[in-house]
Amino acid sequence: MIAAGEKRAIQLNEMDELRNEAYETAKIYKERTKKWHDKHILRKDFFAGQKVLLFNSRLRLFPGKLKSRWCGPFTILQVFPSGVIEVRHDEKGTVFKVNGQRLKPYLEVNFDQQRTSITLHDPE
Template structure:
């Protein structure tokens, strides 16, 4: 599993993690024997030439890592641009009516139960997105501005009676 992760090209860096660490492609066991015989055939026993070749390989590895780092920065910038484009800039003013997202409902949620409660009235808007809400019964409370949205409907009746109709069963 780890070998599979290390040998698959990752889009953010533009290469495999194995190549970014070792500077060359991973050789699988089936390829290893043939590659080792080929390497023995082309082995250069001159120490000076082998040292120079290794220095070139290390420089290429540094260039590869620099390129992977630049690719990751470009990928992060693009991802941030896409994320920021989806963020809605909401402006809340004192007296606006809003609905509050109930994040705790995710644990015990019913399929058709709404996660929005309210409406509440904005009493005060603080810097950095904090909003103080007032409710009809109970004290005022502060919430993060990302958890609320504008409420455009009319008044919600206090007692909701479902309008159920029964139809005779077809035989």
């Protein structure tokens, strides 16, 4: 009986060691994953007067296959230190505050529609 008790105590100690090793490896994995993720985050800096697009995150049942989730352009009025940004819709003139993570810079492209043409040929 004493030998069986000692064997059981050794097995319990081995199980504790395996569990501790599992916790340590999980901790190392989480640290490495967080470090990789943080390294790949791009910092967005906005300033007043800049034009931006707003991400439309409302869930819809059938949003449309080719419909863009970005709307705008909006003009930034004020940037707060907490990451909140006050924007104004260029067409409607409405002013509201949004989270800075929902914005991306708007790249304006000016091209002459009169001079731009595409020639298509029939492959016969």
